[in-house]
Amino acid sequence: MSRPDGRARFDRVVMSVADPLWEALETELVGYGEIVPQAGLLGDEAGHCVLWFDKGVPTRAHHTGTGRTGSEALADIAETGPYRVRLVELSDPEQLRTGDLAPATPAEQVLGDAELASRTRAVADPPDSPDPGDELDAVEAFLADEDKIEAIQKRAAMEARQRADEWGLDVSASSNEAHQSEPGPGDRDQHAGME
Numbered sequence: 001m002s003r004p005d006g007r008a009r010f011d012r013v014v015m016s017v018a019d020p021l022w023e024a025l026e027t028e029l030v031g032y033g034e035i036v037p038q039a040g041l042l043g044d045e046a047g048h049c050v051l052w053f054d055k056g057v058p059t060r061a062h063h064t065g066t067g068r069t070g071s072e073a074l075a076d077i078a079e080t081g082p083y084r085v086r087l088v089e090l091s092d093p094e095q096l097r098t099g100d101l102a103p104a105t106p107a108e109q110v111l112g113d114a115e116l117a118s119r120t121r122a123v124a125d126p127p128d129s130p131d132p133g134d135e136l137d138a139v140e141a142f143l144a145d146e147d148k149i150e151a152i153q154k155r156a157a158m159e160a161r162q163r164a165d166e167w168g169l170d171v172s173a174s175s176n177e178a179h180q181s182e183p184g185p186g187d188r189d190q191h192a193g194m195e
Helices: 018-026 070-075 107-111 114-124 132-145 146-166 171-181 183-192
Strands: 009-012 031-036 047-056 057-063 084-087
Touching: 009 018, 018 031, 018 057, 018 084, 018 107, 018 114, 047 070, 057 070, 057 107, 057 114, 070 107, 107 114
Parallel strands: none
Antiparallel strands: 009 084, 031 047, 031 084, 047 057
């Protein structure tokens, strides 16, 4: 089966497929990887595994020799290295081929790497982010609750009085002095008459 052309992002011989799998995950690769096992490097034409990635997450595996797919295709390459691995990035995401491969299967089945498996699952199925509309509804509901707002205002006033007491301030006296210093309407009339 022919594969679409793309840009090679990783192309080397490795003892473990851990490095290319981490590379695909961290670069959010949209494309595929060609994994040639040790036997293929020694001239055996038994085929190799093609692993497809969507934003770094493995989605499909196919073995070109056996024709098997999914975890069975990975089993065909689950041996000791070295491997020749080539990661190819596709410029057109429409060329991506997907399947029903569980995201963490390569990390678990080929590597037994619990950390990589966990990270891959987290990327494949991120926690739900809150809907901004839900947050707005909650704010509106809070503002509409007059009892809660009044309780907050009373608590704030009480805390202000407590702080004033701690600092030795007489809030009631200062407020009374402020009221007394302001001239009332009668005072203004008397001043006007004296002039």
